Amino acid sequence: MNYIIQTLGLSKAYEGKEVISNVNLNVRKGEIYGFLGPNGSGKTTIMKMLTNLVKPTTGDILLFNEHLTASSYEVLGRLGSIIEYPIFYEKMTAAQNLELHGKYMGYPNKHAILEALEMVGLKNTNQKPVKEFSLGMKQRLGIARAIMTKPELLILDEPINGLDPLGIKEIRHLFQVLNKDYGITLLISTHLLSEIEQIADTIGVISEGRLIEEVSMESIRGQNTEFIELITTEPSRAAAILDHQLRISNFKVLHDRNIRIYDNSISQGDIFKALVLQNIEIEAINKKVMSLEEYFLDLVQGDSKRDQGGVH
Numbered sequence: 001m002n003y004i005i006q007t008l009g010l011s012k013a014y015e016g017k018e019v020i021s022n023v024n025l026n027v028r029k030g031e032i033y034g035f036l037g038p039n040g041s042g043k044t045t046i047m048k049m050l051t052n053l054v055k056p057t058t059g060d061i062l063l064f065n066e067h068l069t070a071s072s073y074e075v076l077g078r079l080g081s082i083i084e085y086p087i088f089y090e091k092m093t094a095a096q097n098l099e100l101h102g103k104y105m106g107y108p109n110k111h112a113i114l115e116a117l118e119m120v121g122l123k124n125t126n127q128k129p130v131k132e133f134s135l136g137m138k139q140r141l142g143i144a145r146a147i148m149t150k151p152e153l154l155i156l157d158e159p160i161n162g163l164d165p166l167g168i169k170e171i172r173h174l175f176q177v178l179n180k181d182y183g184i185t186l187l188i189s190t191h192l193l194s195e196i197e198q199i200a201d202t203i204g205v206i207s208e209g210r211l212i213e214e215v216s217m218e219s220i221r222g223q224n225t226e227f228i229e230l231i232t233t234e235p236s237r238a239a240a241i242l243d244h245q246l247r248i249s250n251f252k253v254l255h256d257r258n259i260r261i262y263d264n265s266i267s268q269g270d271i272f273k274a275l276v277l278q279n280i281e282i283e284a285i286n287k288k289v290m291s292l293e294e295y296f297l298d299l300v301q302g303d304s305k306r307d308q309g310g311v312h
């Protein structure tokens with residue numbers, strides 16, 4: 001497999017407290033990789049380690065199949081990134097900002113600046129200073145800055161954050177163009193699946209500093225996400241019957257009165273009968289299909305429940 005990013009047992013601790021634990025990330029060449037996790041789960045820290053802004057406590061990073069070290073300038077020159085909020089010289093125009101960046105990067109190419117501005121739809125901002133740009137325009141300028149040096153890989157930290165629906169649609173389209181037409185591999189972090197599910201090839205789910213799952217969107221779409229939802233006033237007694245009498249192990253007691261049964265070898269009718277025979281009051285029992293959003297939420301929540309020993 002041709003990977004552009006691989007991390008091996010990547011961990012980071014701040015003052016003895018581990019915030020990233022043993023992460024093995026695999027980003028394939030040519031794909032859009034969605035890096036999904038709630039705020040504070042560690043996405044930015046990992047991206048900072050990938051771009052040499054933060055040093056890992058332990059573990060290894062391979063970029064373009066080369067070990068990342070403090071002096072990996074050549075390797076870092078092959079990627080563009082926006083980590084956290086992009087900062088610009090507010091009094092300067094878009095082109096002036098990019099010119100300055102080009103000088104700093106040793107990439108004094110006027111044509112590349114115009115091309116990058118055109119690609120992100122900012123070619124006509126002319127003399128307008130950046131301080132008059134909307135948030136969406138600034139995000140796009142950040143992307144122009146990241147792509148003007150023609151990188152093979154783009155690392156973007158929450159690039160969609162704060163944009164309105166139209167802005168989101170435009171940016172998403174831009175990512176697809178960069179990926180399909182320019183062959184750039186993209187690693188995009190977000191806390192909202194809906195922002196990337198349409199365009200990502202692979203999703204890596206991170207929770208509390210650990211990579212819980214790395215799956216291709218194709219395989220998720222093909223997966224059986226059906227379950228039986230049971231609502232009862234006596235969830236713990238019902239759980240005991242599912243467990244001991246019906247021998248179902250693949251179920252989860254959610255908050256309050258809600259139980260989800262993922263085992264598809266048992267029918268709704270058999271569950272109903274067994275519970276009623278034990279005088280358990282059933283308020284509702286239904287077959288449901290989990291949305292992708294729920295599937296991922298379940299992964300993240302399931303993970304913290306597993307820590308507390310709460311999953312059956």
Ligand SMILES: Nc1ncnc2c1ncn2[C@@H]1O[C@H](COP(=O)(O)OP(=O)(O)OP(=O)(O)O)[C@@H](O)[C@H]1O
Pocket residue numbers: 014019037038039040041042043044045046158
């Ligand atoms: N310099 C630091 N010193 C101490 N703790 C830090 C530092 N940087 C990050 N952390 C902690 O590491 C954890 C992960 O933070 P990080 O910013 O990587 O998460 P995130 O998933 O990117 O979230 P967000 O989207 O909110 O930025 C948090 O608990 C944060 O408080």
